[in-house]
Amino acid sequence: MTDGNAQTPSRRALLGWGGAGLALGAAAVGGAVAVARAGDEPDAGAGAGAAVAFHGAHQAGIATPVQDRLHFAAFDVTTDDRAEFVALLKEWTEAARRMTAGRPVGEGAHGGLPEAPPDDTGEALGLEPSRLTLTIGFGPSLFDRFDLAGRRPEALEELPRFAGDNLDRDRSGGDLCVQACADDPQVAVHAVRNLARIGFGRVVVRWSQLGFGKTSSTTADTQTPRNLFGFKDGTRNISGTETDRLDKHVWVGKKDGPDWLAGGSYLVARRIRMHIETWDRTSLQEQEDVFGRDKGEGAPVGRAKERDEPFLKAMKPDAHVRLAHPDANAGATLLRRGYSFTDGTDGLGRLDAGLFFLAYQRDPRTGFIRVQRNLAQDALNEYIQHVGSALFAVPPGVRDQGDWWGRTLFSQEA
Amino acid sequence: MRPARLTLLTAVATAAALAAVTGCTEKGADADGDRVIGVTATDDTCEVSTKEFPAGHVELAIENKGSKVTEVYLLFPDDRVVTERENIGPGTRQRVTAEVKAGDYRIACKPGMRGKGIRQDVKATGGKAVKRDPRLDEAVAAYRAYVQTQADETLPKAKAFAKAVQDGDVEAARKAYAPSRIGWERTEPVAESFGDIDPKVDVREDGLEDGQDPATDWTGWHRLEKALWQDGKIGDREKELAGRLITDLTDWQKRVGTADITPTSMANGAKELLDEVATGKVTGEEERYSHTDLVDFKANVEGAEKSYALLKPVARENDPALTRNLDKQFAALDALLDKYRPDTTSYEFTPYDKVGKADRKELSDAVNALAEPLSRLAAAVVK
Numbered sequence: 119m120t121d122g123n124a125q126t127p128s129r130r131a132l133l134g135w136g137g138a139g140l141a142l143g144a145a146a147v148g149g150a151v152a153v154a155r156a157g158d159e160p161d162a163g164a165g166a167g168a169a170v171a172f173h174g175a176h177q178a179g180i181a182t183p184v185q186d187r188l189h190f191a192a193f194d195v196t197t198d199d200r201a202e203f204v205a206l207l208k209e210w211t212e213a214a215r216r217m218t219a220g221r222p223v224g225e226g227a228h229g230g231l232p233e234a235p236p237d238d239t240g241e242a243l244g245l246e247p248s249r250l251t252l253t254i255g256f257g258p259s260l261f262d263r264f265d266l267a268g269r270r271p272e273a274l275e276e277l278p279r280f281a282g283d284n285l286d287r288d289r290s291g292g293d294l295c296v297q298a299c300a301d302d303p304q305v306a307v308h309a310v311r312n313l314a315r316i317g318f319g320r321v322v323v324r325w326s327q328l329g330f331g332k333t334s335s336t337t338a339d340t341q342t343p344r345n346l347f348g349f350k351d352g353t354r355n356i357s358g359t360e361t362d363r364l365d366k367h368v369w370v371g372k373k374d375g376p377d378w379l380a381g382g383s384y385l386v387a388r389r390i391r392m393h394i395e396t397w398d399r400t401s402l403q404e405q406e407d408v409f410g411r412d413k414g415e416g417a418p419v420g421r422a423k424e425r426d427e428p429f430l431k432a433m434k435p436d437a438h439v440r441l442a443h444p445d446a447n448a449g450a451t452l453l454r455r456g457y458s459f460t461d462g463t464d465g466l467g468r469l470d471a472g473l474f475f476l477a478y479q480r481d482p483r484t485g486f487i488r489v490q491r492n493l494a495q496d497a498l499n500e501y502i503q504h505v506g507s508a509l510f511a512v513p514p515g516v517r518d519q520g521d522w523w524g525r526t527l528f529s530q531e532a
Numbered sequence: 533m534r535p536a537r538l539t540l541l542t543a544v545a546t547a548a549a550l551a552a553v554t555g556c557t558e559k560g561a562d563a564d565g566d567r568v569i570g571v572t573a574t575d576d577t578c579e580v581s582t583k584e585f586p587a588g589h590v591e592l593a594i595e596n597k598g599s600k601v602t603e604v605y606l607l608f609p610d611d612r613v614v615t616e617r618e619n620i621g622p623g624t625r626q627r628v629t630a631e632v633k634a635g636d637y638r639i640a641c642k643p644g645m646r647g648k649g650i651r652q653d654v655k656a657t658g659g660k661a662v663k664r665d666p667r668l669d670e671a672v673a674a675y676r677a678y679v680q681t682q683a684d685e686t687l688p689k690a691k692a693f694a695k696a697v698q699d700g701d702v703e704a705a706r707k708a709y710a711p712s713r714i715g716w717e718r719t720e721p722v723a724e725s726f727g728d729i730d731p732k733v734d735v736r737e738d739g740l741e742d743g744q745d746p747a748t749d750w751t752g753w754h755r756l757e758k759a760l761w762q763d764g765k766i767g768d769r770e771k772e773l774a775g776r777l778i779t780d781l782t783d784w785q786k787r788v789g790t791a792d793i794t795p796t797s798m799a800n801g802a803k804e805l806l807d808e809v810a811t812g813k814v815t816g817e818e819e820r821y822s823h824t825d826l827v828d829f830k831a832n833v834e835g836a837e838k839s840y841a842l843l844k845p846v847a848r849e850n851d852p853a854l855t856r857n858l859d860k861q862f863a864a865l866d867a868l869l870d871k872y873r874p875d876t877t878s879y880e881f882t883p884y885d886k887v888g889k890a891d892r893k894e895l896s897d898a899v900n901a902l903a904e905p906l907s908r909l910a911a912a913v914v915k
Contacts, residue, residue, distance in 0.1 A: 318903075319861055319902075
């Protein structure tokens with residue numbers, strides 16, 4: 119087959135005639151094929167197998183519903199040639215456009231010249247689009263290149279050091295990042311792998327992180343997922359339908375500056391290692407005191423339901439919710455989109471596990487930095503350690519077929 | 533050395549299986565049915581759908597109906613490998629293509645991926661020679677001469693190394709070790725196409741097959757490397773192995789000029805040299821005792837660059853963007869390697885155990901930057 123044009127079937131449609139392929143795909147998808155219906159239009163609110171629109175005023179993967187899986191990659195730029203880098207952004211955009219629609223990259227994964235490696239690596243053939251979203255961000259260090267210094271947003275400064283940080287340089291920073299979220303891990307990994315491959319010679323992977331369980335929801339009426347401590351955290355997350363709150367707390371406004379970032383956001387990524395084993399030996403009472411919630415329902419201290427408004431003064435002074443709540447941080451509110459991770463064990467017989475914290479905000483100075491400083495006294499700090507950190511400016515969405523990631527930053531016509 | 537036979541990534545296997553079951557036809561497979569040779573492998577048979585086929589582009593459509601993982605080879609009568617497919621799982625299908633001239637061949641299935649395999653004699657008939665750009669014939673001839681020169685120039689260096697070992701002179705042997713390998717490393721894919729030489733001269737201890745005893749079956753450069761650097765002494769066994777190394781390399785020198793070389797195999801050989809760098813040298817596995825990995829690294833890159841330079845006139849016409857990029861990436865990798873030798877006319881490089889993690893990543897990134905476009909050279913040559 120050749121998938122060189124827009125008329126070709128999506129992965130979803132392929133399932134109709136690839137009988138055995140369906141079986142193989144389903145094994146990896148874990149049942150997500152159930153939502154496939156011929157003729158479905160991509161719909162951000164649809165089931166786990168559908169496609170999420172790539173084009174829009176804002177990038178997908180922020181306010182769109184949170185998927186089950188993550189592959190996040192930070193890249194460093196190796197080329198000094200601005201035109202070459204812009205060409206990469208355009209090639210990436212086209213590949214992202216295809217992959218998020220459930221189509222393979224370039225000429226596809228097979229059927230091409232036998233002497234050449236296929237354009238697409240092939241492991242997502244037969245799988246659904248799986249609500250794949252690809253979201254790009256630009257790190258502070260990118261602005262040291264390509265004469266971009268004058269376009270660097272004031273708020274895009276390396277994050278300050280916070281109490282308790284034990285950051286690994288090799289898991290921090292990056293000139294740019296791609297957040298790939300999907301309901302099927304293979305679809306997310308396929309996306310990052312193919313973007314990295316297209317990037318060879320121009321960018322290199324600096325670090326990457328897999329996440330397996332969403333810890334936040336951007337859908338108003340769903341339950342807050344639990345983190346690896348077994349607690350619901352961030353129950354009052356901003357949902358994708360709350361346009362007012364999104365405009366107030368997440369999207370960079372036209373007057374915020376710089377112009378190229380209007381409609382974009384800032385992304386803070388923190389790899390937070392959890393001391394799982396010591397936590398598991400902690401009494402239920404202390405666990406609940408540390409969070410300021412009950413473990414079963416997730417309700418704040420003294421309340422009945424997880425979304426009941428917390429009464430902060432009823433909590434211990436160092437309870438996590440009390441210190442992280444907007445009321446304790448001059449109203450600072452983040453859109454959280456983090457994932458649990460387990461990267462095997464640490465060589466000492468303990469899980470190398472934790473929370474890969476991802477939060478979008480309108481300004482990190484009044485967002486994450488404000489909140490994280492307030493968390494210096496957090497009782498939870500005894501059980502966690504921040505080991506990786508990065509900040510990215512996330513440009514606005516790709517508007518249409520002719521648009522590309524970063525155009526407003528790199529093109530003078532913007 | 534030849535990389536260990538890793539199990540194919542599950543993802544790749546899945547993709548291949550999907551390609552097979554969705555019924556997509558590979559290019560050329562349907563147009564000319566008699567060029568497709570069905571190979572049905574079981575645990576004790578190797579059936580072929582036809583024993584005669586026209587010379588030119590042929591395709592083996594392999595199906596493993598046995599219970600063991602198998603591999604299938606198309607071999608010349610002297611056991612040189614025309615093409616091969618490894619790691620074919622039970623119940624799966626694979627396809628592999630090759631350009632063959634008229635003549636006798638063998639198809640061998642190796643259930644369990646060991647032994648000489650179950651063989652079938654086959655014949656390519658007629659003379660449908662692939663029409664080729666005369667510049668490519670020149671490139672092949674020039675590369676054949678290069679390969680022979682590398683072998684010819686290696687022998688005296690290898691003999692100097694062997695003599696130092698036989699003299700019991702550890703210091704002199706250590707000094708002569710890496711230089712004795714350069715010509716080999718530059719042309720390794722050609723040597724590997726013979727199948728039997730590489731395991732004698734360049735195998736690492738972990739590359740021995742099941743049932744082989746390191747004490748008696750491990751021969752070649754790396755066995756001596758371990759003795760010289762890890763054990764720091766030379767015994768009777770080492771002296772004997774030094775002699776055997778020369779015997780085996782002399783065999784290589786005699787046969788290498790007869791290797792089957794095509795423009796495609798040159799281009800793929802260049803890519804394979806970079807694969808060698810990526811899997812063996814960048815990781816420091818190849819020269820784990822002597823830490824002379826960067827010497828091999830440089831030699832691999834030089835060999836790849838030689839193939840590329842010879843194919844470039846044709847490739848440039850077909851894909852100028854590719855050759856521009858390859859020129860740039862070869863230059864970048866060469867410049868990076870030069871940082872690890874004070875004298876750019878010498879092959880004395882920084883020992884690899886003194887190359888830190890960040891520097892190793894930089895080397896690995898440069899290898900990726902070159903190898904990715906290099907994987908497209910073959911297509912640019914045959915286009």
